Amino acid sequence: MYLTVYHRLLHTRPRFILLAVTIVALVACAPSPRLTVLQGQKMGTSFQVKIVSSHLSDQRTFELRLSVERVLDDVDRKMSTYRDDSEVSRFNKLRNDEPLLVSNETFEVFRHARSISEETKGAFDITVEPLVDAWGFGPGGAISRRSKRSLPTENEIDAIRSHLGWQLIDLDEEEITLSKRNSSVKCDLSAIAKGYAVDRVADTLNDMGIDDYLVELGGEIRASGSNEEGVSWRVAVERPQSVTRQSHRLLPLRNLALATSGNYRNFYEQDGRRYSHTIDPRTGRPVRDRLASVSVLDTLCVRADAYATALMVLGEVEGFRFAVGNNLMAMFLIRDESGVLIEKTTPMFDEKFETR
Template identity: 45%
Template sequence: MTRCSQGLRVLCGALFLAGLLAGCEQAEDPRVLVLRGSTMGTNYSVQIVEPSAALDRDALAEQINARLADITTLMSTYQPGSELSRFNNADVTEWFLVSPELEAVVEAAQAVSEASAGAFDVTVGPLVNLWGFGPSPRIEDLPSAGDIQAARARVGWRQLEVQAQPPALRKSRPDLYVDLSAIAKGYAVDQLAGLVESHGIVDYLVEIGGELRGRGVNGHGEPWRIAIERPDAGQRAVFQVVALRDLGMATSGDYRNFVEIDGQRYSHTIDPATGRPVGHRLASVTVLADDCMQADAWATALLVLGPERGLALAEQRGLAALFIEHAREAADGDAFVTQATAAFGALSVSH
């Protein structure tokens, strides 16, 4: 399992499909305040509809950046001094005291791991690195069965424990490695949403690297319209448009991040159960949830599970999920088929 956030595009106003690929940069709505910046190796945007004249925009921007910096300091695996990095680097199996925030995110991740029978697993980093999707250079040869077996020994969500009082984490083996990239951005989106609402703002859209949370309406008094991207590595086009009403939204897909070896394409999404990239036809999964953190984690879990098991589990748990799958017959070329859960179908979706 890795998390590559993709497939979501914000539609600014009533643009035609031909103009969507330029996104918000093509036509800003004067009724909407847009704050932008960089975080977590990607970009963020906060759109606020008709902000009050009393709103201190510079102060809000500073608060947003400070909040994102705090989250990065807690949960980044790229910052050696982050709280998560210090836990990963600790050569111990005793309880390791952490912040309540880090504990809460890991607890949420573990809950999704249990509910998905380990399809979602924040300890899968060694396998991700082995297949060349981590910070190391891309691989040119397939990993050996022995290397996969050795990496799998270091992977397993049950080898990670979490407790709330006092907030702490514990590994069952000292070389366990935790990576929250498949859930931390969703958490950060929720945190920014809470920050915006603390200023009395009720119409907004928060986005970080493709994870979103929207409330109220856009500058035209309509629900926020989000385009799900066609899961095609060779082009960028809109596949379906979702009207986002007071929900979080995340998409996980494999069409941008993969490696080709000897003419075979290998997905960046690793199945912890096999130690290998997933081999099913599922191209992307979009999940809607009350908060973005849950949407973020479940989009990854369902992508790992694939079209049959993923759809069955999503229906069982009442998740709002849209599955986009490559057509079975080769003659269909780049054709896709979709399946949506009843919960997703019950939400307002515009085509």
């Protein structure tokens, strides 16, 4: 019996050796993953798409770039307030209760905005545009001329606020129409549209059979699969400072989106006070808080984008409480009285990145 077993093993061994040699040969001949970078300017900012693939031809690369640019152009054409013919600009011109038939894409962004406005009790509000303009930011603002004109008065702020509110927008789910209860209501999707555009690009890449990629548009990011080294993508969270760009922390990102909101670049000073571009819809004034920036991670960039803005408005204490209570992955960067930067992260963030 022992001889029989030995005989079978002896005669079977060359097959195993042959199989092993074949596998090694296949691995050796397989093309290694290659990084392809698509970049340019869209939606008033820069974009970059990194794709890892071992079989991406020039023609395929051209098709991918064309698809990416079409998606970004489509979102811009429908949602930009800088375009008079966009669906959002047309909405802003509506009379009371006049329905506007919009695309599924625009309707979806309005639906996301309404959901997060409800959750944050108005800290996130896409009708804040008139206040943004009044303080010198936005398409109708005059930040470049701010030193030559006075700040809005309390009466002016109250008058503007009386015509604001996400609750004044009605969404008809069956007809896919938008309407408003006050003709003075105007919307600005700048705090959510870039995140949505990133998701649209990611969905397009998925549909085209691309599994490993990183999409970045104006600082909003979504990553899938692995980088060219076969590990998670490494994404830097910027250190909040207005002069030079430095990394505060590198995060490994795989199948997640990241959005950061901060007050350290877009601001002006007058009479010894700093006024940031983040406006609190509840008070009508620029936020004043020790909070320098907030980074939020989510499976969808559209949500991460909106939540990051909402948490900036809510501030260091209320914002962190909301993030913890709603199981958000968030990192708060706070400046103390001496200017030292303090990092504060939620339990969900700690669990994901094992920071504790």
